[in-house]
Structures are given as C-alpha cells and as structure tokens.
Amino acid sequence: MPETKKITLAKYAGFCYGVKRAVDTVVKLKKENPDKNVYILGELIHNHQVIEELGNFGIETINKFPQNGNGYCVVRTHGQTPEVFKQIQNAGFEVCDLTCPDVKKVQQKAIELVKEGYFLVIVGKEEHPEVAAIKANALQYGNKVLVSTLISDLEQHEQDLKEAKKVGVVVQTTQMLTTLNPIVEYLTSISKEIRVINTICPSTSKRQEEAAQMAQNNDLMIVVGSKNSANTTHLADICTEFTSTIHIESEKELDKYQEIIAKSQNIGITAGASTPQSIIDKVIDKLED
Ligand code: SF4
Structure with a gap:
C-alpha cells in the first residue's frame, strides 16, 4: 500500500493584513463610486491574477497617471514619495492612501532619526518602491541617508559613518533578520552611538x-x-x-x-x-x- x-x-x-486591507478598500471604493475612475499607481500587490480581477472590476493599474485626472488614484501598500503624492493631487486626483500602517511606521521612524541628527542607514533594497519612499521621506529632513543590504556597500562610506555622532537604522518591512543582524554588528563596531529600530513587520x-x-x-x-x-x-x-x-x-x-x-x-x-x-x-x- x-x-x-x-x-x-x-x-x-x-494575504497579510496590509494587503487584505488594500484589496478590500479599493474594491469598496469602486463599489461606492461606480461612476468615478479608480486608478492604482503601480501593481497593488505582486499577483497578476488579482490585478486582472481588479481590472475586470473597473479598477485600472497604471504606471504613470494621466496629466488631467479625475476620480481616485490609489497609493499602494509600499507607499510613495512625497513628490508623487503632490503630483497625484496636482493632476486633479483624490488620493486614496493605502500605504500599509507598518510601512508608514518605518517612514516615520526614518524621519524621526534624521530629524534627531542620526546618520540614517536603511537596510533594504534601494530599487524597491517601499525603500525608495522611506528614503525620499527621510531626505526631506537631512541628507545623511544610506541604503543597502550589504556590508561591502556600507564599508565604502565607513569614514562618513565613523565621523557621524550617531547612526540610526531602520529596515525594509520584508527583510530578513539574517540580513539585518550582521549589518548592525558591523555598524556597532564602527559607530560612536547606534540606535536600531527593527521595523521588519x-x-x-x-x-x-x-x-x-x-x-x-x-x-x-x-x-x-x-x-x-x-x-x-x-x-x-x-x-x-x-x-x-x-x-x-x-x-x-x-x-x-x-x-x-x-x-x-x-x-x-x-x-x-x-x-x-x-x-x-x-x-x-x-x-x-
Ligand atoms: S508591511 Fe507587512 S503587513 Fe504591511 S503590507 Fe507589507 S508585508 Fe503586509
């Protein structure tokens, strides 16, 4: 046998709660506003089937928004840069901000650290939209911001990091602890003062x-x-x-x-x-x- x-x-x-909240909210928005455009700037989630289903429901995924828009433009869970928020509004859209609360928290912590004079290190992938938004938010308040998941990248800025009075660390929400830990260890070895905020959701x-x-x-x-x-x-x-x-x-x-x-x-x-x-x-x- x-x-x-x-x-x-x-x-x-x-689905995590951030994604569920985003999908449910966008569907509710369209149901409540059947005559208005509902655009999502970038894929709401990384799943073709869901994007297609939303499209069939009249919710269009766009990569650039029309210059003269009407209706809603949805900001997805990854968040957006302050510049893009302005562009959406200037184009005439109402913003439906579905940035995950956990991502918002990283943005806020990054801003706080920069405002308090920390040299900010964002442990994440520079090209990831969530990281781009965190970085852009932080850069509004200071210019000492580095992004990487690799110690070798940070080593290239070792002198600047050593000279900084204090170094602050936040992490892309979906990173692994095994990526964060060695970076914290390295930064601890070269920094006068370090503050690590583990923002993995x-x-x-x-x-x-x-x-x-x-x-x-x-x-x-x-x-x-x-x-x-x-x-x-x-x-x-x-x-x-x-x-x-x-x-x-x-x-x-x-x-x-x-x-x-x-x-x-x-x-x-x-x-x-x-x-x-x-x-x-x-x-x-x-x-x-
Ligand atoms: S931050 Fe976490 S809870 Fe929020 S959307 Fe990303 S994975 Fe989901």
Missing part, C-alpha cells in the same frame, strides 16, 4: 519564523507566490537553508517538480503576503490529487 503523504499548510500563509517575522520551523520538519517546502515579491523570495531563501524548496507562482508549475514531490513524504506549504487563498487552495488540491 502506498504511504500517505503529509501536507502541512503554514498558519501564516497568504510582525506579519513578515511570524511568517519567516514559521517557514524556518516548517522547513526543519519537512522533506520538501513549497513556497507559493510571485517571483517579483520580496517577501515571497525571502521565504524561499529561508526554507532553502534547511530543506529542498521549490518556489512556484501557481499550481501549474507543480508538473515540473513531479519527481521531487513523489519522493517527499512530508511536504510543507507556505505563501507570500500577496498570494491569494484561491491559489494556495489550488496548489493543495493538485498535490492531493
């Missing part, structure tokens, strides 16, 4: 801790979510440290991994913060088949 596989779904898989920390735990107890981890999503790729990186891991965007990709799935007795599933429950369900259904 074939052995039954055990499939375990993570407790913290799929609770939803991300819980998800990452759970993924690490599960990866230690399963032969295979399946991480479901967009390959463009920072928090999903971090989950895959974490799981890879402990066990065989595959990162898929939908159940269709499972076919490529039949061999490893067949060999694995205990399979754990986790998913990024922008992965809808419907996609997770389809992955489980296909595995169970």
